[in-house]
Amino acid sequence: MQDAENSYLDPNYQCIKWQPHQQNKWTPLCDASGKELPMPTYRVDADKGFNFSLADDAFVCQKKNHFQVTVYIGMLGDPKYVKTSEGLQPIECFYLKLNGVKLEAMNQTINVEQSQSDRSKRPFKPVLVTLPPEQVTKVTVGRLHFSETTANNMRKKGKPNPDQRYFMLVVALQAQSHSQSYTVAAQVSERIIVRASNPGQFESDSEVLWQRGQLPDSVYHHGRVGINTDRPDEALVVHGNLKVMGSLVHPSDIRTKENVKEVDTTDNLKRISQMRLVHYQYKPEFAATVGIDNTAETGVIAQEVQKILPEAVKEGGDVVCANGETIPNLLVVNKERIFMENVGAVKELCKLTDNLETRIDELERWSRKLAKLRRLDSMKSTVSGGTVRCVSASTYAVLPKTIQTFTYQTIYHFWFAYLLLLHNSLQNPHTSVSTAQPNCPFSSCKTLQNIFSVLR
Numbered sequence: 001m002q003d004a005e006n007s008y009l010d011p012n013y014q015c016i017k018w019q020p021h022q023q024n025k026w027t028p029l030c031d032a033s034g035k036e037l038p039m040p041t042y043r044v045d046a047d048k049g050f051n052f053s054l055a056d057d058a059f060v061c062q063k064k065n066h067f068q069v070t071v072y073i074g075m076l077g078d079p080k081y082v083k084t085s086e087g088l089q090p091i092e093c094f095y096l097k098l099n100g101v102k103l104e105a106m107n108q109t110i111n112v113e114q115s116q117s118d119r120s121k122r123p124f125k126p127v128l129v130t131l132p133p134e135q136v137t138k139v140t141v142g143r144l145h146f147s148e149t150t151a152n153n154m155r156k157k158g159k160p161n162p163d164q165r166y167f168m169l170v171v172a173l174q175a176q177s178h179s180q181s182y183t184v185a186a187q188v189s190e191r192i193i194v195r196a197s198n199p200g201q202f203e204s205d206s207e208v209l210w211q212r213g214q215l216p217d218s219v220y221h222h223g224r225v226g227i228n229t230d231r232p233d234e235a236l237v238v239h240g241n242l243k244v245m246g247s248l249v250h251p252s253d254i255r256t257k258e259n260v261k262e263v264d265t266t267d268n269l270k271r272i273s274q275m276r277l278v279h280y281q282y283k284p285e286f287a288a289t290v291g292i293d294n295t296a297e298t299g300v301i302a303q304e305v306q307k308i309l310p311e312a313v314k315e316g317g318d319v320v321c322a323n324g325e326t327i328p329n330l331l332v333v334n335k336e337r338i339f340m341e342n343v344g345a346v347k348e349l350c351k352l353t354d355n356l357e358t359r360i361d362e363l364e365r366w367s368r369k370l371a372k373l374r375r376l377d378s379m380k381s382t383v384s385g386g387t388v389r390c391v392s393a394s395t396y397a398v399l400p401k402t403i404q405t406f407t408y409q410t411i412y413h414f415w416f417a418y419l420l421l422l423h424n425s426l427q428n429p430h431t432s433v434s435t436a437q438p439n440c441p442f443s444s445c446k447t448l449q450n451i452f453s454v455l456r
Contacts, residue, residue, distance in 0.1 A: 015230025016046040016059050021170055021188035029079035029175070029184065030088055040131075041074035041324035042185040044171045047140070054223075056160050056193055063149050063196045066115055068142035069171055071096060072324040073185075078133035082175050082182045089177040094184070095126040096139060097174055100146055103166040103191050110167055115143040123147075126174070136323040149194045166191035228291045233317050240291030250336075265351070268344025274308050275300055275338075285321040302331035305338070312337040 029037045049067020050059040061067055081088040100110030113121040124144065131137050151165040172186035226232030228239035254260070279298055287294040306313040316332040 015052070015226065016050050016192075017190050017230070018044045018171075018187040019190075021172070021186040022183070025183050026186070027175065027182040027184055028083040029077075029091075030081040030083050031077050032080045034081065034088060036083060037077040037079055040076055040173070040185060041072070041136070041326075042173060042187065043072040043320055043324040044187040044189075045070045045072075046169075046189065047142075049144070050192065053193070056164070058166065058191050058193050059189075060193045060195060061146065063146060063194055066143045066145055068140065068144065069098070069169075070138060070140045071171060071173070072136055072138055072322070073129065073131055073173060074136040074324045075131040075133055079131075079175075082177055082184075084177075084182065089180070089182075092176045092178075093128055094131055094173060094175055095128045096141065097126045097172045097181075098124055098141065098144065099170055100167045100192075101170055101188070103168055111147040112169075113145045113147050114141075115145065121145060129173075146194045149196045150192075153193060153195050164193065167194055168192060231317055239289070241293070263344050265344040265348035268341050269348040271308050272341055272345040276304055283321075285323040285325060286319070286327070288322045289319065300333060300338070302333050305333055306331065309337065309341060312341075 026039070028039070031037055047068040047070050049065060050061050052058075053060045079091060081090055098112045100112060102108045102110065112124040114124045115121055127139060127141055129137060129139050146167060150167055152161045152163040155161060168191060169189040170186060171188075173184045174181045175184050176182075224232040224235055224237070226237045226239075229237050231237075277298065278301065279296060281296055282292065282294055284294055302313050312334045313331055314334070316330040319327045319330045321327065
């Protein structure tokens with residue numbers, strides 16, 4: 001058997017889909033105390049033997065070629081009984097049963113055969129399975145064949161027969177009690193064509209899927225492509241690491257765009273500041289399913305981003321993990337959208353930085369102006385009774401004796417008087433600036449000029 005963590009790497013891994021079959025007939029399980037247990041997780045994969053035909057829009061299985069299925073069963077709890085209409089019945093064993101059914105008549109069963117080591121075919125016998133509690137058990141069953149082919153397989157004028165008939169494969173987990181079988185879970189495949197004729201009699205479906213491109217050394221495929229996944233919901237979906245030695249480019253020509261509007265970068269910065277950046281590791285069962293290394297990562301949480309920037313998050317469809325667990329509507333993040341949000345946030349930070357630099361320059365200019373006024377403190381003054389005395393001999397000699405001692409209030413009066421004199425000289429150009437003003441508390445402008453030559 002293959003390792004469960006590497007099953008998705010099988011180059012023959014097929015993308016045939018499965019769904020629950022006749023759930024109304026499933027029998028609940030109970031533990032030793034009679035308590036009903038949750039239904040076990042149950043997943044079926046078709047490992048080989050089925051090829052999709054685009055022309056037939058269905059999977060095709062050649063009767064002479066065998067197919068193989070792998071089943072993952074996750075038992076929740078330790079089952080001891082099956083809950084039947086007659087009450088609790090003890091479980092003797094579990095086994096897998098495979099059979100086909102006709103699409104047009106689901107009550108008609110098609111037997112499945114199994115090739116032996118001597119290449120002979122015998123009716124398929126149910127496979128006994130041991131299901132430890134709280135574990136996922138993997139069972140692979142190979143060398144299987146349908147015992148008959150579907151009806152109306154031959155094409156008409158190269159086109160699918162409108163009366164084509166189909167089979168479906170049923171894989172069921174059953175519990176046996178007192179020689180009675182009870183279905184615990186079952187999955188049924190999508191429709192299948194079983195042919196006995198040589199595939200060469202039909203046109204090559206691969207030529208329809210893949211064609212030579214118009215450019216040299218190129219191929220063309222019409223439809224979606226999945227690598228290590230059977231559910232590509234975009235043009236290309238890759239489960240695993242993708243190595244790109246060149247660049248990823250996006251169309252951005254203005255000629256391809258309309259309704260172009262400038263973005264308010266204030267909102268960009270606000271949204272980015274609300275996003276939480278976290279360190280995390282993917283769960284092992286999820287990492288194994290999508291083919292990524294289970295190493296430490298740094299990123300965001302899709303549910304959180306969805307509340308802040310809904311257009312950056314979308315649903316990626318259901319994901320079935322290697323242990324059979326299903327994650328419905330897996331959320332994926334468009335990191336390109338978040339990157340552009342960061343560009344807007346950086347632009348807003350640049351605006352804030354430029355504004356701060358302007359304010360700093362303005363504050364530095366005011367600081368230089370205030371520094372000139374603070375020169376009064378550098379003149380080694382002594383304060384006595386609210387009076388300021390200048391003790392520098394050369395400076396002190398310049399001032400008249402009547403104003404060698406000032407209060408701070410007097411200094412501001414000097415400023416005011418000097419500005420009045422300058423104002424009057426501008427209003428009356430023929431008046432000398434040195435003329436004494438009648439309302440001025442000082443005798444002359446010359447005195448004021450001597451004072452302010454010291455204060456500068």
